[in-house]
Amino acid sequence: xxxxxxxxxxxxxxxxxxxxxxxxxxxxxxxxxxxxxxxxxxxxxxxxxxxxxxxxxxxxxxxxxxxxxxxxxxxxxxxxxxxxxxxxxxxxxxxxxxxxxxxxxxxxxxxxxxxxxxxxxxxxxxxxxxxxxxxxxxxxxxxxxxxxxxxxxxxxxxxxxxxxxxxxxxxxxxxxxxxxxxxxxxxxxxxxxxxxxxxxxxxxxxxxxxxxxxxxxxxxxxxxxxxxxxxxxxxxxxxxxxxxxxxxxxxxxxxxxxxxxxxxxxxxxxxxxxxxxxxxxxxxxxxxxxxxxxxxxxxxxxxxxxxxxxxxxxxxxxxxxxxxxxxxxxxxxxxxxxxxxxxxxxxxxxxxxxxxxxx
Amino acid sequence: xxxxxxxxxxxxxxxxxxxxxxxxxxxxxxxxxxxxxxxxxxxxxxxxxxxxxxxxxxxxxxxxxxxxxxxxxxxxxxxxxxxxxxxxxxxxxxxxxxxxxxxxxxxxxxxxxxxxxxxxxxxxxxxxxxxxxxxxxxxxxxxxxxxxxxxxxxxxxxxxxxxxxxxxxxxxxxxxxxxxxxxxxxxxxxxxxxxxxxxxxxxxxxxxxxxxxxxxxxxxxxxxxxxxxxxxxxxxxxxxxxxxxxxxxxxxxxxxxxxxxxxxxxxxxxxxxxxxxxxxxxxxxxxxxxxxxxxxxxxxxxxxxxxxxxxxxxxxxxxxxxxxxxxxxxxxxxxxxxxxxxxxxxxxxxxxxxxxxxx
Numbered sequence: 001x002x003x004x005x006x007x008x009x010x011x012x013x014x015x016x017x018x019x020x021x022x023x024x025x026x027x028x029x030x031x032x033x034x035x036x037x038x039x040x041x042x043x044x045x046x047x048x049x050x051x052x053x054x055x056x057x058x059x060x061x062x063x064x065x066x067x068x069x070x071x072x073x074x075x076x077x078x079x080x081x082x083x084x085x086x087x088x089x090x091x092x093x094x095x096x097x098x099x100x101x102x103x104x105x106x107x108x109x110x111x112x113x114x115x116x117x118x119x120x121x122x123x124x125x126x127x128x129x130x131x132x133x134x135x136x137x138x139x140x141x142x143x144x145x146x147x148x149x150x151x152x153x154x155x156x157x158x159x160x161x162x163x164x165x166x167x168x169x170x171x172x173x174x175x176x177x178x179x180x181x182x183x184x185x186x187x188x189x190x191x192x193x194x195x196x197x198x199x200x201x202x203x204x205x206x207x208x209x210x211x212x213x214x215x216x217x218x219x220x221x222x223x224x225x226x227x228x229x230x231x232x233x234x235x236x237x238x239x240x241x242x243x244x245x246x247x248x249x250x251x252x253x254x255x256x257x258x259x260x261x262x263x264x265x266x267x268x269x270x271x272x273x274x275x276x277x278x279x280x281x282x283x284x285x286x287x288x289x290x291x292x293x294x295x296x297x298x299x300x301x302x303x304x305x306x307x308x309x310x311x312x313x314x315x316x317x318x319x320x321x322x323x324x325x326x327x328x329x330x331x332x333x334x335x336x337x338x339x340x341x342x343x344x345x346x347x348x349x350x351x352x353x354x355x356x357x358x359x
Numbered sequence: 360x361x362x363x364x365x366x367x368x369x370x371x372x373x374x375x376x377x378x379x380x381x382x383x384x385x386x387x388x389x390x391x392x393x394x395x396x397x398x399x400x401x402x403x404x405x406x407x408x409x410x411x412x413x414x415x416x417x418x419x420x421x422x423x424x425x426x427x428x429x430x431x432x433x434x435x436x437x438x439x440x441x442x443x444x445x446x447x448x449x450x451x452x453x454x455x456x457x458x459x460x461x462x463x464x465x466x467x468x469x470x471x472x473x474x475x476x477x478x479x480x481x482x483x484x485x486x487x488x489x490x491x492x493x494x495x496x497x498x499x500x501x502x503x504x505x506x507x508x509x510x511x512x513x514x515x516x517x518x519x520x521x522x523x524x525x526x527x528x529x530x531x532x533x534x535x536x537x538x539x540x541x542x543x544x545x546x547x548x549x550x551x552x553x554x555x556x557x558x559x560x561x562x563x564x565x566x567x568x569x570x571x572x573x574x575x576x577x578x579x580x581x582x583x584x585x586x587x588x589x590x591x592x593x594x595x596x597x598x599x600x601x602x603x604x605x606x607x608x609x610x611x612x613x614x615x616x617x618x619x620x621x622x623x624x625x626x627x628x629x630x631x632x633x634x635x636x637x638x639x640x641x642x643x644x645x646x647x648x649x650x651x652x653x654x655x656x657x658x659x660x661x662x663x664x665x666x667x668x669x670x671x672x673x674x675x676x677x678x679x680x681x682x683x684x685x686x687x688x689x690x691x692x693x694x695x696x697x698x699x700x701x702x703x704x705x706x707x708x709x710x711x712x713x714x715x716x717x718x
Contacts (some may be wrong), residue, residue, distance in 0.1 A: 216611030252575030
């Protein structure tokens, strides 16, 4: 193909060996009864395996009973938003943001309130505080972030918790919805800071789509820590919604696979090398870029202010990327590096030619 | 256990050998790229296999492009209702009915209009016609039926099509939503009549949950025949909704399994013997029962008019069943026969004792 497609967010690392071993082992079991409906929360074994993984990963006392297996993080996010939102409730989303959130929030009867992050794509607490109203029911936090690759600092995670705690009330709660599928896709640090332990009313929504690289399998989970007030009520609402929204349960077979490899992770070197190759080149060509610390995307400024216009220039050079306005931040663009190495190698001259053309 | 639980609809036949062979074959393939996102409609191979199966099963010219792979029929029904309903649109449901429909319709912004079937649980066309308004957008047809086991006759399928055709208008279309997962769970006939070829604006929604007996795997499909006006527009809306509602796509792995066994079916003898054992006994005890021709449930009258009161009598005898009012038909009850043979054998004396007690 003569098109260099950097527009998609389809994780393309090879899934880890542990996943393929688990897949074959589950297939060889021949367990006729394990393909039936199970409780809507999922198999106990899968929930327990996820909880074990979460205890280590978040250093927090998760148990199987805290976990609901879901059809990916997208399923989990829809279930969660429905469980906590009443019609007209407001959900804060930090821009740039994953555009599917808007569908999820509005389907739940909620209203999206966009709050811009700062020039480093870190939370801007003055703006967040200014956006909070009596109708604010949640803030979605996605760090490492799609599309920016930003990782929120430990200090910012703590400050976020402190800020929300000043506004959270039993009668008008504000949840952090932690959309965390990129948590282990990090390149320069050993672990990713999290607001989870800095704010009690935090609900974790994640998946194995990115770190095990099985996005098509739609296997994820919601975890509701013991710190969440009225936790049992929240879990009960989510369990019912998992059914009534039509998910019913996460794929039985994939639950059995994950029960055997809940801490597996793909090789990050593939993505790290992609990131370095792409980002070093972009910077050397003159693109204004904050090098992403995690996730699968570079989010540079477009060399001309009109991002759609620059995307059109890129198309002339046979490069596909996504304009920043699609993520709530005009003047930028998203370039995925979850692509074949060759796409980067062969696309770089075109990315250079495009910036040279407009300068 | 000392409780005889006839309350659940969890298909418990052993999945066919073809399914297990397909499962192992797909697991042994080791195809790292086939666990990623694919187009939201699903893998071409799965869609083509489903279309081949549908061509034979419905004697209708389905093609791969007509098929969207979904997270079971529940996922397909939610996607379809969202695609065709505007807020306030009315969806006719023939009672007794699967109670989850109400959630699905209301989540799509629609309004449920219940229409009672006749004493044989066949469509009552005078009542259907009386229920149609300018806001009627769809009628859900589920034959073989949950909870009654009724199979709509060929004549009734034809008459339904003729009736709807008199009211269907391009500017206010009325769809048949054919919820067909029980189509091949039939005991006394070779094939199940269908309104599909009697009414152009029919959308097929089905799954492998019942006939392959893998309800926990959440693998199903929507098929939009060429006869549906504005078919491309409908398919495009569904494809987007499959994504935005959070399903994204049906489990990649289970699609690959179904691509290899799209016409497989579990052994019906297990269910037929369960049905005969249960229904012959119920009739001999004096229960007023239309013997179900398909699906997995007996739906007798309760021997006393108050179905909830009789369910309480059954509980005293350690029998669990579901009151008919839960399905929109008080004075009846649903007794599942997708249970262990022993549950029926050991539960029958209790079912006899319960009717004897109230007579």
